Amino acid sequence: MQRTLNKYCFFIFASIVIFVFLRCSGSASCDSCSIKELTQEEKQELQAALGRNFFFDKRFSKDNSISCSSCHVPEKAFTDGKSLSLGVGERVGFRNAPTLLNVRDASTFMFDAEITSLEQQAIVPIQDHAEMDMRMGDLVEKLNKDVHYVDAAFRLYGQPLDAYVITRALAAFEQTLISVDSRFDQFYASQDSSVLNANELAGWEVFKKLDCISCHQLPHFTDYKAHTTQMSFYENDLGRFRVSGQSKDVGAFRTPSLRNIELTAPYKHDGSEFDLTRLVSLHRFGNKDGTIAIPKVDYERLQNETELIVSFLGSLTDTSYLTAFP
Numbered sequence: 001m002q003r004t005l006n007k008y009c010f011f012i013f014a015s016i017v018i019f020v021f022l023r024c025s026g027s028a029s030c031d032s033c034s035i036k037e038l039t040q041e042e043k044q045e046l047q048a049a050l051g052r053n054f055f056f057d058k059r060f061s062k063d064n065s066i067s068c069s070s071c072h073v074p075e076k077a078f079t080d081g082k083s084l085s086l087g088v089g090e091r092v093g094f095r096n097a098p099t100l101l102n103v104r105d106a107s108t109f110m111f112d113a114e115i116t117s118l119e120q121q122a123i124v125p126i127q128d129h130a131e132m133d134m135r136m137g138d139l140v141e142k143l144n145k146d147v148h149y150v151d152a153a154f155r156l157y158g159q160p161l162d163a164y165v166i167t168r169a170l171a172a173f174e175q176t177l178i179s180v181d182s183r184f185d186q187f188y189a190s191q192d193s194s195v196l197n198a199n200e201l202a203g204w205e206v207f208k209k210l211d212c213i214s215c216h217q218l219p220h221f222t223d224y225k226a227h228t229t230q231m232s233f234y235e236n237d238l239g240r241f242r243v244s245g246q247s248k249d250v251g252a253f254r255t256p257s258l259r260n261i262e263l264t265a266p267y268k269h270d271g272s273e274f275d276l277t278r279l280v281s282l283h284r285f286g287n288k289d290g291t292i293a294i295p296k297v298d299y300e301r302l303q304n305e306t307e308l309i310v311s312f313l314g315s316l317t318d319t320s321y322l323t324a325f326p
């Protein structure tokens with residue numbers, strides 16, 4: 001009897017030890033051990049992994065119908081293929097969803113070029129009526145019902161799951177979205193012209209000659225600044241003027257990156273252009289002031305040059321990032 005009792009006590013004791021051990025190694029609430037166990041690098045990786053879960057989680061929207069990935073689809077270079085994005089209840093937004101690839105290197109976000117951090121940006125779609133329509137307070141409450149998320153917040157950020165953790169983790173994930181290995185990049189790094197075909201090479205020369213590169217600057221073919229262009233039609237959207245209130249910004253939109261342009265149609269801030277060739281031929285008349293200055297042109301040359309530019313733009317596609325999204 002005594003032996004059985006001893007055995008029984010030992011079993012309970014061992015269970016407690018294992019339980020405490022598991023909590024310490026697997027859970028966040030034991031600050032003294034688990035937080036220190038992770039190296040900085042491991043922590044960053046896990047933060048990005050948490051952000052990735054958030055990114056694909058439909059609970060981020062009011063009626064659990066859409067996630068960030070509904071409008072930023074991996075296969076479409078994190079755009080959505082629609083002119084204007086649809087939010088909860090099919091509410092139509094007022095702009096075209098831009099790519100999220102290489103946002104790590106951006107100095108401004110959105111077509112207004114006003115927001116300057118990914119953490120700050122993340123709050124916008126969550127709360128926007130025409131996007132996820134979720135009050136941050138309600139989202140925090142909803143996500144706190146998920147023990148895995150609560151645990152991860154403690155473990156990776158040493159604090160409860162709140163707006164800080166949500167925006168930091170989403171940003172950490174977005175910073176991992178990189179696409180810089182297009183055929184153009186291979187050519188540019190090696191200066192080996194055999195990487196591109198003759199039309200692409202000629203198109204790159206035309207691109208430089210026409211000064212497209214003054215706004216679509218390397219490395220990501222954008223200067224992250226807002227400009228008016230010849231293509232600006234802005235009845236419904238006054239562009240950067242909305243945030244700056246300065247008349248020079250009426251109809252000014254941030255230069256989009258041209259990387260993966262083959263995957264990101266339709267184009268422009270309102271997604272009103274589906275045809276890349278037509279877009280380029282219209283756009284090239286625009287000068288920096290956006291004033292109308294159609295020069296006398298040789299139309300045959302013009303068409304030829306436009307086609308060369310479009311070939312060149314095709315060399316900016318790099319889908320290697322997709323291996324992380326099977």
Ligand code: HEC
Nearest residue numbers: 067068071085086087095096097098109110111125131170
């Ligand atoms: C309903 C569609 C929709 C949803 C859902 C959505 N986005 Fe967006 N996203 C957009 C649109 C449209 C823009 C451009 C808005 C603008 O410029 O005013 C944008 C812009 C962005 C940008 C700026 C990129 C740049 O280079 O300027 C980032 C970053 C971003 N979204 C991340 C997210 C994250 C993170 C989520 C989830 C929390 C999310 N989006 C959810 C449609 C959406």
Ligand code: HEC
Nearest residue numbers: 210211212215227253254255256267268269280284288309
């Ligand atoms: C003054 C700065 C500027 C110059 C110069 C310029 N662009 Fe643009 N480009 C922009 C802006 C701004 C937009 C976005 C306009 C909008 O959304 O309404 C844009 C849009 C584009 C787009 C569509 C991208 C998308 O995803 O919507 C392409 C393609 C493009 N430009 C190519 C070119 C080419 C080719 C040239 C040279 C012939 C050129 N650009 C010269 C500023 C410029």
